[in-house]
Amino acid sequence: MRDARAKNTDATMRRVDAVVGLTARLAVRSGRRRRPAPPVDRDLRLVVADVRAEAPDVAGVTLVGAGPLPGWRPGAHLDVVLPSGLVRQYSLCGDPDRRDEYRIAVRRIGPGSSEVHALRPGTPLTVRGPRNAFPFVAAPRYLFLAGGIGITPLAAMARAATSDWRLIHTGRDRASLPLSRDLDPRRVVLRPDDEHGGPPTAAELLDDLTPGTTVYCCGPPPLIDAVRRAMPAGQPFHAERFSPPPIRGGRPFTLGLRDGTEIAVPADRSALDALLAVRPDVAYSCRQGFCGTCHVGLLGGGTEHDTAAPGRTALCVGRATGEHVIVDL
Ligand SMILES: Cc1cc2nc3c(=O)[nH]c(=O)nc-3n(C[C@H](O)[C@H](O)[C@H](O)COP(=O)(O)OP(=O)(O)OC[C@H]3O[C@@H](n4cnc5c(N)ncnc54)[C@H](O)[C@@H]3O)c2cc1C
Ligand code: FES
Incomplete structure (x- = not known):
């Protein structure tokens, strides 16, 4: 009975992957931006079971719950609510x-x-999710390109891959490359900058790319941008950033608050950045529009590039369509 249920679950997950994969491929072809992952309104109360050094400045943390934890697919992340x-x-x-x-x-x-x-074993911790904004799509072959701590989602993908894969992990030196040593060493290339006279070029990373290989990349924005630009046309490419993309082609505008305060938002900064300079206590989290932490009511003006519900704006990505917006803060 358990086996039958597991098979059904696997079959369902394969169908979900196929649909997600098709959607992602269509989005890539049509040049549309990926739809933000829907929020998962589920608080899980977990406990820190283990904290260990994965690299000199990288802590590996294991969290456990009172029973089995909700399932997740590679590429998923948690929103971790820290003690502060x-x-x-x-x-x-x-x-x-x-x-x-x-x-x-x-x-x-x-x-x-x-x-x-600073977390220690035994500390209770609330997390939200898991939520997946970086879906792992079924493919005949994968090339995983990780820059530094960008290995985290790719390590889960490499563990789950049932077809051929290779992973190249780049970073300043061997000691700064966490997690990849736990993966199949025959498929992993460690590529420390200090042993090669500097960071790799995108051409070097894509050197052996065969047609039909799906490329997943996670790491510093310059690495992602360079690989994206060097990808052969039509070949599947998926990337996730841990920090917000630079704002290109933005126009300056004024952000108005309820008390009449007006804050100038420069062309190359987000409303959130400008607001934080005068109100450092404003809550934010992903800085990419999808977590909902900075979403506020819109009292005047319209926005573009927004991810919030109608009548609201995501301060981290929304920009005024005109010269000003007024928000409910
Ligand atoms: C979907 C997603 C998954 C993530 N997964 C991981 C993960 O597995 N491991 C991990 O260590 N971090 C991960 N991050 C980044 C993490 O959420 C925090 O942004 C990071 O820990 C910095 O937060 P902070 O409060 O220490 O510093 P802050 O003061 O909030 O951040 C300082 C600046 O650094 C930027 N930043 C974030 N990450 C990096 C980075 N790696 N290198 C350079 N600048 C960065 C931030 O966007 C911000 O602009 C992820 C982010 C996202 C959006
Ligand atoms: S939506 Fe996450 S910080 Fe703005």
Whole structure:
């Protein structure tokens, strides 16, 4: 009975993958931006089971619950609610078949990631999700290109891949390359900059790319941009960023608040950035429009590039269509 149910679940997940894959391929072909992943309104109360150093500035954290955890597919991340209340996204990097634990790996950068590094076994932690904005599409062959901590979603994909795959992990030096050593060494190439006189070119990373190979890339924005530009036309390419893309071609506008305060938003900065300069306590999380933390009511003006529901705006991505917007803050 359990086997039959597992087979049904696998078949359903394969159908879901096929539909997600088709949607992603159509989106790539039509040049549309990927639709933001819908929010998962589910708080899970977990406990930190283990914290260990995966690299000098990378902490690997294992979380467990009171029973089996909700399933997830490679590419999924958790919204982790840290003890201070900050919320940050972390990709699941463990084995998607394990329902008894979630694993994340976090590079120390600023306040949120430093809090993760300070977690200790036994600490209760609330997470939301898992949510997937980087779906793993069925393909005959994969090339995974990871830059530094960008290995996290790709490690889960490599663990789950049932067809041929190769992974190239780049970073400043061997010690700074977490997680890839746990994967099949015959398929993994570690490519530290200090042993090759600098970072790789996109041409080098795509050197052996065969037709039909699907490329997944996660890492610093310059790596993703360079690989995207170098990809042969029509070949499937999927990428996820951990930090917001630069704003190109934006126009300056004024952000008005309820009390009449007016904040100038420069052409190359988000309304959230401009607001944080005067109100550093404003909550944000993904900075890419999909988590909902910075969504606020819109009291005047219209927006574009927005991901919030009608009548609201995502301060991290929405831009005024005219010269000003007024928000409910
Ligand atoms: C979908 C998603 C998945 C993510 N998965 C991971 C993960 O598996 N492991 C992980 O360590 N981080 C991951 N991040 C980044 C993470 O959510 C935080 O942004 C990061 O920990 C920095 O938060 P902070 O509070 O320490 O610093 P902040 O002060 O909030 O960040 C400082 C700046 O650094 C940018 N930034 C975020 N990540 C990086 C990076 N790797 N290199 C350079 N700049 C960066 C932020 O966007 C911000 O502009 C993910 C982000 C997203 C959106
Ligand atoms: S910070 Fe996530 S939607 Fe703006």
